[in-house]
Amino acid sequence: MKRLIQYGLVFLMLTFFLVAGTVVVIINFDPNALKPVIQQWVKENKKRSFIIDGDLQIDLYPRIGIRLSDLKLSEYQRSDPFASIENIQISVLAWPLLRKQVIVEHIVVKGINAKFIRYQDGRMNFDDLLETDDEPPAFTVDIAKIESADNHLVFMDEITQQIFVLNDLYLTTGRLTSNTAQQISMQSRLISSRMENTDSDSIAPEMTFETQLNVANMAFNDQGFSSDSMRLSIQNNDYADHLTASVSISDVRKSYDQLAAELVQFELAVKQGEQTAQIFLDTPLAARLKDQQWNLSKFRTNFDFFHPAHVGKPVHGRFAGITNT
Numbered sequence: 001m002k003r004l005i006q007y008g009l010v011f012l013m014l015t016f017f018l019v020a021g022t023v024v025v026i027i028n029f030d031p032n033a034l035k036p037v038i039q040q041w042v043k044e045n046k047k048r049s050f051i052i053d054g055d056l057q058i059d060l061y062p063r064i065g066i067r068l069s070d071l072k073l074s075e076y077q078r079s080d081p082f083a084s085i086e087n088i089q090i091s092v093l094a095w096p097l098l099r100k101q102v103i104v105e106h107i108v109v110k111g112i113n114a115k116f117i118r119y120q121d122g123r124m125n126f127d128d129l130l131e132t133d134d135e136p137p138a139f140t141v142d143i144a145k146i147e148s149a150d151n152h153l154v155f156m157d158e159i160t161q162q163i164f165v166l167n168d169l170y171l172t173t174g175r176l177t178s179n180t181a182q183q184i185s186m187q188s189r190l191i192s193s194r195m196e197n198t199d200s201d202s203i204a205p206e207m208t209f210e211t212q213l214n215v216a217n218m219a220f221n222d223q224g225f226s227s228d229s230m231r232l233s234i235q236n237n238d239y240a241d242h243l244t245a246s247v248s249i250s251d252v253r254k255s256y257d258q259l260a261a262e263l264v265q266f267e268l269a270v271k272q273g274e275q276t277a278q279i280f281l282d283t284p285l286a287a288r289l290k291d292q293q294w295n296l297s298k299f300r301t302n303f304d305f306f307h308p309a310h311v312g313k314p315v316h317g318r319f320a321g322i323t324n325t
Contacts, residue, residue, distance in 0.1 A: 031056045031057060031058040032055060032056050034056060035052045035056055038050065038052065039051065039052065042073075046076075046128065046129070047076055047077045047128070048073055048074050048075070048076055048077075048082070049072075049073070049074035049079060050071070050072070050073050050074075051071070051072040052068060052070070052071055053069075053070035053071075053072065054068065054069025054070035054071075054087065055067070055068075055069060056068050060094070063091055063092060063093055063094060063105065064091070064092040064093075064094050065089070065090070065091050065092075066089070066090045066092070067087070067088070067089050067090075068085075068087065068088050069086065069087040069088075070084075070085075070086065070087070071084060071085040071088070072084045075125060076125065076128050081115075082114065082115065082125065082126070083112065083113065083114035083115070084111075084112075084113045084114075085109060085110075085111060085112050085113075086110045086111025086112075086150070087109075087110050087111065088107070088108070088109045088110075089106075089107070089108040089109075090104060090106075090107050091104065091105040091106050091107075092104050092105070093105065097139075100139050100140065101139065101140050101142065102139045102140065102141045102142070103142045103144075104141070104142065104143040104144060105144050105145070106144060106145045106146070106147070107143060107145070107146045107147070108146075108147050108148075109146070109147070109148040109149075109151075110148070110149055110150050111150050111151065112148065112151040112152070112153070112169075113151070113152045113153075114152075114153050114154070115153075115154040115156065116153070116154065116155050116156070117156045117157075117158065118156070118157045118158060118159060119158050120158045120159060122159070140177075140178065141177065141178060142175070142176075142177050143173075143175065143176040143177075144174075144175055145172075145173060145174065145175070146171065146172065146173040146176065147171070147172050148169070148170070148171040148172075149169075149170050149171075150168065150169075150170075151166070151168075151169035151170075151171070151188075152165070152166070152167055152168075152169070153165070153166040153169060156195065158195070161194055161195045162192070162193075162194065162195070163192070163193045163194065163195055164190065164191070164192055164193075165190070165191040165192075165193070166188040166189070166190060166211075167188060167189040167190075167191060168188055168189050169186065169187075169188040170186065170187050170188065171184075171185070171186045172184075172185045172186075173185070179219060179220055179221055180217075180218065180219050180220075181215065181217075181218040181219075181220075182216075182217060183214075183215070183216055183217075184213070184214070184215040184218070185212075185213070185214050185215075186211075186212070186213040186214075187210075187211065187212045187213075188210075188211055189208060189209070189210055189211070190208070190209040190210075190211045190234070191207070191208050191209075192207045192208075192209075207236060208236065209234045209235060209236045209243075210234070210235045210236075211232070211233065211234050211235075212231075212232070212233045213230075213231070213232050214229075214230070214231045215227055215229070215230050215231075216228045216229045216230075217229075223255050223256055224253070224254035224255040224256060224258075225253075225254050226252065226253045226254070227249075227251075227252050228250070228251060229248070229249065229250050229251075230248070230249045230252060231246065231247070231248045231249075232246065232247050233245070233246040233247075234246070241271060241272050241273070242269070242270070242271040243268075243269070243270050243271075244267075244268070244269045245266075245267065245268045245269075246265075246266070246267050247264070247265070247266050248263075248264070248265040249261045249263070249264050249265075249285075250262045250263040250264075251263070257288055257289040257290035257291075258286075258287070258288060258289075259285070259286070259287040259288075259289055260284075260285060260286045260287070261284065261285040262284060263282060263283075263284060264281075264282065264283055264284070264285045265280075265281070265282045266279075266280070266281040266282075267279070267280050267281075268280075274306075274307075274308050275305075275306065275307050275308075276304075276305070276306045277303070277304070277305050277306075278303065278304045279301065279302075279303045280301060280302045280303070281299075281300070281301040282300055282301075283296040283297065283298055283299045283300065284296070284297050284298055293324070294324070295324050296324075298320075299319070299320060300318075300319070300320045301318070301319045301320075302316075302317070302318050303316070303317045303318075304316050304317075
């Protein structure tokens with residue numbers, strides 16, 4: 001019994017020193033020492049330069065918090081910039097990690113600047129980042145909320161010679177998992193231009209729109225996706241001209257080449273000088289994408305046109321029926 005007590009005391013002392021030593025290491029550990037390791041890993045495995053010019057901060061209690069600032073990622077095997085982020089904050093629950101679950105309480109991102117390019121041969125400048133191993137991930141990921149603000153995204157298409165810019169992009173989400181999205185809300189200013197009207201440093205806009213996108217309860221897999229509701233609205237105010245358009249889709253389902261929606265609603269209002277036009281359409285939708293067959297059953301549309309040449313009288317109209325294309 002005496003020897004057992006001695007062993008127990010030795011075990012307690014060793015445990016104490018191990019815990020105390022771990023606490024001292026954690027308290028005195030500088031997370032910025034990890035920056036060269038992270039940067040070297042990205043360079044070796046992704047063939048891109050990754051620079052963390054700001055601080056790397058890590059909190060371990062009561063949850064794991066990671067904060068990074070002034071991040072820069074280069075193009076594939078090149079030094080010119082692909083994307084940058086002003087700062088990012090991530091909060092992760094610690095205990096689920098022991099069960100191979102990554103449960104993120106929130107992600108807050110500010111100041112994303114990125115340029116996406118489709119080359120003449122159809123390749124994208126981020127194809128390498130989408131490459132994944134055949135083995136399934138060891139951890140499951142569950143994100144409660146994402147907020148992102150003050151973002152600037154450029155989409156350049158060398159095939160169509162078009163450029164689209166999303167300025168002042170603001171994004172929020174509800175819960176996200178590997179195959180569901182509870183809610184996605186986005187608003188931004190969309191600028192459209194031609195590549196011949198711009199250089200690498202400036203963009204001469206041809207048209208500018210205010211856009212909003214809202215998606216509720218989306219589920220997706222390799223075969224398709226579904227959503228309770230999706231709504232996209234676009235608005236352009238250009239002096240005397242005005243355009244507002246919106247598309248709302250309820251209970252949309254896509255599986256393989258089959259696409260169906262319980263209700264599709266389209267609204268368009270245009271004003272150009274003294275001319276105005278309003279169009280409203282709603283219909284259920286069923287389509288076979290592979291054969292390009294579209295069925296708009298219970299098709300209904302209303303329209304109003306006004307032109308000063310029509311003696312100040314607007315033109316009203318209504319159509320209804322079934323359309324197959």
